[in-house]
Amino acid sequence: MNNRPIGIFDSGVGGTSIWKEINGLLSNEDTIYLADSKNAPYGEKSEEQILQLSIKNTEFLLAKDCKLIVVACNTATTNAISYLRENYDVPFIGIEPAIKPAALQSQSKKVGVLATKGTLSSSLFHYTSKNHASGIQIIEQEGTGLVKLIEAGMANSAMSKRVLEIKLAPMLAAEIDYLVLGCTHYPYLIPVLREMLPENVKIIDSGEAVARQTKSVLEQNGLSNPSEGKGKHHFFTNADVRILESFLKGEKSNVKTAFLDF
Numbered sequence: 001m002n003n004r005p006i007g008i009f010d011s012g013v014g015g016t017s018i019w020k021e022i023n024g025l026l027s028n029e030d031t032i033y034l035a036d037s038k039n040a041p042y043g044e045k046s047e048e049q050i051l052q053l054s055i056k057n058t059e060f061l062l063a064k065d066c067k068l069i070v071v072a073c074n075t076a077t078t079n080a081i082s083y084l085r086e087n088y089d090v091p092f093i094g095i096e097p098a099i100k101p102a103a104l105q106s107q108s109k110k111v112g113v114l115a116t117k118g119t120l121s122s123s124l125f126h127y128t129s130k131n132h133a134s135g136i137q138i139i140e141q142e143g144t145g146l147v148k149l150i151e152a153g154m155a156n157s158a159m160s161k162r163v164l165e166i167k168l169a170p171m172l173a174a175e176i177d178y179l180v181l182g183c184t185h186y187p188y189l190i191p192v193l194r195e196m197l198p199e200n201v202k203i204i205d206s207g208e209a210v211a212r213q214t215k216s217v218l219e220q221n222g223l224s225n226p227s228e229g230k231g232k233h234h235f236f237t238n239a240d241v242r243i244l245e246s247f248l249k250g251e252k253s254n255v256k257t258a259f260l261d262f
Contacts, residue, residue: 043116115182
């Protein structure tokens with residue numbers, strides 16, 4: 001059982017930012033990644049649609065004999081992970097905006113959150129904000145359009161920069177000192193964000209924390225792979241494989257990609 005792969009799914013290529021953190025920490029583990037790019041972005045869909053897509057993705061990964069599933073999508077986590085945990089007999093790791101560490105470290109007491117509509121409107125997001133950001137001004141901005149640009153390989157384009165200028169304006173006016181990225185696609189915008197933000201503004205995402213939690217849950221459940229060799233990784237997408245491959249440049253030859261017609 002311990003040699004079975006870790007399953008990871010996202011509404012597209014964004015979750016590869018999470019995969020890279022997991023692979024960096026757990027390089028001996030095999031992984032299977034599912035990019036549901038055909039249905040991206042999840043953040044603009046209804047809660048029921050998000051739930052049904054999450055169920056579909058989960059059952060695909062379970063059919064591949066995954067021992068643990070990482071929901072590498074903020075929107076899917078906030079809208080579906082409770083159902084998934086109640087109805088499937090494997091551990092699930094979720095992801096949500098890293099508001100707590102940002103709130104604890106902020107000196108200005110003003111934190112920006114860039115996320116999808118589906119995440120910002122969820123009860124889990126509001127619970128986290130209320131319980132871990134007391135006394136902190138949270139400036140929320142929906143990143144409408146950004147996921148589609150990233151999925152199209154346009155993270156560093158002039159259009160992305162124009163969208164970000166609009167989204168960042170209220171945060172800069174409020175003089176934030178932390179920007180929380182509340183979507184796994186958004187770490188691919190960091191090079192552009194670094195150019196646009198003052199040097200004192202720190203950018204924080206959840207990738208490293210998710211990797212550590214994955215390691216912890218594997219150990220707690222006796223699921224860690226004892227092998228010391230490098231893991232093998234399979235990536236599936238229901239959109240252009242070349243886009244997915246472009247996000248995996250520089251990875252080792254044990255990474256394989258495939259088109260999935262569903």
